[in-house]
Amino acid sequence: MNASVIEFAGAVKLYGEKRIGPVEFSVRRGEIFGFLGPNGSGKTTCIRMLLGLVRPSAGKVKLGGLDPIRNHTEALTGVGYSPELPNIQTFMTPKEVLALAASEIGLKSEVRAETARVLEEVGIIEYGDTKVGKLSKGMVQRLSVAQALIGSPKTLVLDEPMIGLDPAGTAHLREAFREYARNGGTILMSSHMMTEVEDLCSSIALIHGGKLLFRGTAKEMVSQVLGADEIRVEANGLSPAIVDAVRRVEGVLEVTEGADGLDVKVRHGIEARPTIARLITGAGAELLTIREGERMLEKAYIEALRNGIAKA
Amino acid sequence: MALPRPSRVYAFAAYEVRRALARKKVLAMVGFIALLDTVPYYILATSGTKIIPLQVYPYLWVAGVLAPFALFMQFVAILIAAGAMSEEYESGTAELLLAKPVSRTEFFLGKFLGGFALLALLILLNALLSVAAATLTYGAQAGLDTLPGVVLVEVYSSALFFSVAFMLGELVRRSSLAYILSSALIVASQIIGTYLSIAYELTGNTFYETIHIYLPTTLAGSLPPQYEQSLLPSAASRLFQLILGPAGGTPSEASAAILVGVYLVVASSVALAYFNWADVARRVN
Numbered sequence: 001m002n003a004s005v006i007e008f009a010g011a012v013k014l015y016g017e018k019r020i021g022p023v024e025f026s027v028r029r030g031e032i033f034g035f036l037g038p039n040g041s042g043k044t045t046c047i048r049m050l051l052g053l054v055r056p057s058a059g060k061v062k063l064g065g066l067d068p069i070r071n072h073t074e075a076l077t078g079v080g081y082s083p084e085l086p087n088i089q090t091f092m093t094p095k096e097v098l099a100l101a102a103s104e105i106g107l108k109s110e111v112r113a114e115t116a117r118v119l120e121e122v123g124i125i126e127y128g129d130t131k132v133g134k135l136s137k138g139m140v141q142r143l144s145v146a147q148a149l150i151g152s153p154k155t156l157v158l159d160e161p162m163i164g165l166d167p168a169g170t171a172h173l174r175e176a177f178r179e180y181a182r183n184g185g186t187i188l189m190s191s192h193m194m195t196e197v198e199d200l201c202s203s204i205a206l207i208h209g210g211k212l213l214f215r216g217t218a219k220e221m222v223s224q225v226l227g228a229d230e231i232r233v234e235a236n237g238l239s240p241a242i243v244d245a246v247r248r249v250e251g252v253l254e255v256t257e258g259a260d261g262l263d264v265k266v267r268h269g270i271e272a273r274p275t276i277a278r279l280i281t282g283a284g285a286e287l288l289t290i291r292e293g294e295r296m297l298e299k300a301y302i303e304a305l306r307n308g309i310a311k312a
Numbered sequence: 313m314a315l316p317r318p319s320r321v322y323a324f325a326a327y328e329v330r331r332a333l334a335r336k337k338v339l340a341m342v343g344f345i346a347l348l349d350t351v352p353y354y355i356l357a358t359s360g361t362k363i364i365p366l367q368v369y370p371y372l373w374v375a376g377v378l379a380p381f382a383l384f385m386q387f388v389a390i391l392i393a394a395g396a397m398s399e400e401y402e403s404g405t406a407e408l409l410l411a412k413p414v415s416r417t418e419f420f421l422g423k424f425l426g427g428f429a430l431l432a433l434l435i436l437l438n439a440l441l442s443v444a445a446a447t448l449t450y451g452a453q454a455g456l457d458t459l460p461g462v463v464l465v466e467v468y469s470s471a472l473f474f475s476v477a478f479m480l481g482e483l484v485r486r487s488s489l490a491y492i493l494s495s496a497l498i499v500a501s502q503i504i505g506t507y508l509s510i511a512y513e514l515t516g517n518t519f520y521e522t523i524h525i526y527l528p529t530t531l532a533g534s535l536p537p538q539y540e541q542s543l544l545p546s547a548a549s550r551l552f553q554l555i556l557g558p559a560g561g562t563p564s565e566a567s568a569a570i571l572v573g574v575y576l577v578v579a580s581s582v583a584l585a586y587f588n589w590a591d592v593a594r595r596v597n
Contacts, residue, residue: 048591053410053592054591055591072413072415072416073314073415075413076411076414077413078413079411079413081411083408083411085404087404087407087408088405088408089334089405091334101412103319103320103323104320104409104412104414105413106319106320147408
């Protein structure tokens with residue numbers, strides 16, 4: 001049995017001279033899949049091919065094992081979509097938008113309850129009767145996610161779902177997506193927010209210039225691109241001798257001194273933190289924190305776009 | 313291919329009516345219809361002019377029902393239809409609506425029927441206001457039993473420019489361009505029709521008359537008056553001379569009805585085929 005919910009098999013889209021693809025990857029049921037790439041790289045085109053809005057020029061795209069163009073109704077059943085910068089009719093209220101979405105998916109009874117549920121889930125229940133034209137950008141973004149969640153779809157396709165949200169909104173949606181995935185849902189989300197992707201996604205793909213550069217986990221991408229893990233050390237009283245000793249620890253590739261500590265690059269897969277911690281405290285310095293480096297995926301992403309995966 | 317599901321078509325039709333009404337230009341048209349159907353009656357009745365023969369008074373409602381239809385209601389039809397699809401692309405709203413388990417045919421039919429239902433309501437409003445205004449200014453009106461029939465014929469005839477404008481809206485995907493092209497078609501057809509009528513009057517050559525008959529404005533504009541003329545007494549004939557105009561041939565009722573149907577089927581089929589084939593535009597600026 002094929003457990004792939006989403007499948008791109010050499011999918012290509014031509015826009016005159018511009019070519020997106022061939023794109024080749026699949027997303028298994030229950031995965032939260034991060035689709036990364038800079039603006040104009042082809043992420044949205046791939047998503048639109050997946051939803052049957054755009055016809056591939058070559059190759060195949062399958063959603064739930066079906067061709068989303070030929071079997072649009074069947075393929076899109078149980079799929080929710082929230083577009084990047086959602087355009088929603090401004091004369092409607094969120095409740096009306098959701099009622100229309102409910103009729104599109106054939107929800108007949110309990111529309112009110114379902115509407116209230118999804119409005120609650122994205123945190124805009126109190127704006128249910130406000131015209132969309134009077135909502136803030138962040139509220140519209142949440143409404144877009146709400147209409148994707150209506151009818152409890154098994155698969156969510158989210159194009160930049162956190163864009164325009166304030167930190168509270170981001171945190172709210174992040175938790176909603178986690179809950180959705182915990183309940184067995186599959187998510188494909190494109191995002192520029194690497195911390196969100198690193199935090200949420202079980203696997204990722206990177207597309208650049210219309211070409212798929214990478215498919216794997218965030219850790220694999222960091223390892224493959226940067227070739228090392230990073231450790232952040234914050235301590236008082238670090239002498240040059242201690243720094244030299246850290247440089248000699250097995251697996252340490254590079255040590256950079258900063259104002260309040262050290263950034264240590266370590267060969268991927270080696271756990272050097274206990275040794276470094278012992279070394280620092282043993283030499284009489286005061287160790288404040290020692291943790292994994294932050295925003296590693298972001299660093300790997302920028303590096304990959306600059307130099308390409310293979311070169312990196 | 314699965315048949316369109318009525319519930320989905322209805323959902324889109326209801327949405328389209330609301331969307332069209334939310335546009336200020338459609339509401340402006342409603343106001344204009346109200347003025348067009350009431351002010352002329354009031355002016356004629358209060359100005360003291362004796363240009364209207366007494367025996368025509370009971371049939372003056374016909375003028376209000378038919379006169380605006382020839383041209384004004386055609387513009388209302390294209391105003392509603394030209395933007396039905398194209399404005400969804402311009403505002404980027406088509407994407408969200410179509411990324412759901414609905415077929416493009418369901419969406420298309422809903423939009424078409426919703427827009428057309430709104431147009432039919434405006435035609436009915438025009439007819440009811442005309443009858444009311446004629447009754448209030450010129451007394452009790454006669455022959456009102458023919459009103460439902462003539463309204464239906466007007467609704468059917470209006471499908472010609474409605475479907476052409478709907479098709480152009482889908483093909484060019486820009487509402488203003490679709491509106492300009494549709495308006496140009498009406499104006500060009502009207503002007504060409506006038507020249508052909510003159511040419512026929514001067515030369516007696518039936519070729520000019522034949523061409524004139526097939527013009528869209530001739531077909532859409534001639535069917536309701538012809539239908540109504542055949543039902544009302546000769547006392548009202550002066551009105552029809554004014555409405556139909558002095559010159560040019562008109563097709564028989566049957567051929568006009570068939571040709572309106574041909575325009576409707578061809579235009580809507582082309583639009584549907586293109587809509588099913590083309591990519592859904594993300595946002596057309």
